[in-house]
Amino acid sequence: xxxxxxxxxxxxxLKLTVSKSNINDITKIIGPPLTKxxxxxxxxxxxxxxxxxSKLLKLGKRQLLVNNVLLVEIDKKxxxxxxxxxxKDDMNxxxxxxxxxxxNFAKRSFIYNFLTTLRTRIDxxxxxxxxxVTQQ
Numbered sequence: 395x396x397x398x399x400x401x402x403x404x405x406x407x408l409k410l411t412v413s414k415s416n417i418n419d420i421t422k423i424i425g426p427p428l429t430k431x432x433x434x435x436x437x438x439x440x441x442x443x444x445x446x447x448s449k450l451l452k453l454g455k456r457q458l459l460v461n462n463v464l465l466v467e468i469d470k471k472x473x474x475x476x477x478x479x480x481x482k483d484d485m486n487x488x489x490x491x492x493x494x495x496x497x498n499f500a501k502r503s504f505i506y507n508f509l510t511t512l513r514t515r516i517d518x519x520x521x522x523x524x525x526x527v528t529q530q
């Protein structure tokens with residue numbers, strides 16, 4: 395079994411309280427974020443991903459067991475402004491728009507772009523599909 399990111403992210407995020415927890419509490423409970431983005435508020439992203447080799451019948455293809463993402467917004471005072479937790483089922487329900495132009499792409503939020511990239515990596519974790527496209 396391969397495990398990447400924060401162990402037990404779902405349980406740890408329950409310990410965070412909006413408008414009460416601060417940045418120090420967050421790093422103490424969860425640890426350092428995978429990525430940090432600074433706009434009007436700071437957005438911290440935490441990920442937990444577990445995969446396992448499947449049975450011989452599926453030729454050792456990896457099976458996604460856990461795929462959790464926690465988005466945390468910190469206000470200018472360092473206090474937790476909001477948190478959004480997504481599990482594997484929530485990610486499957488997110489609707490992605492396949493039709494967009496460069497001007498439309500510029501209007502996309504950082505979170506949308508991050509989740510789109512994450513979905514691409516989940517669909518093709520070894521980058522084999524992308525490398526075939528570039529070779530043609």
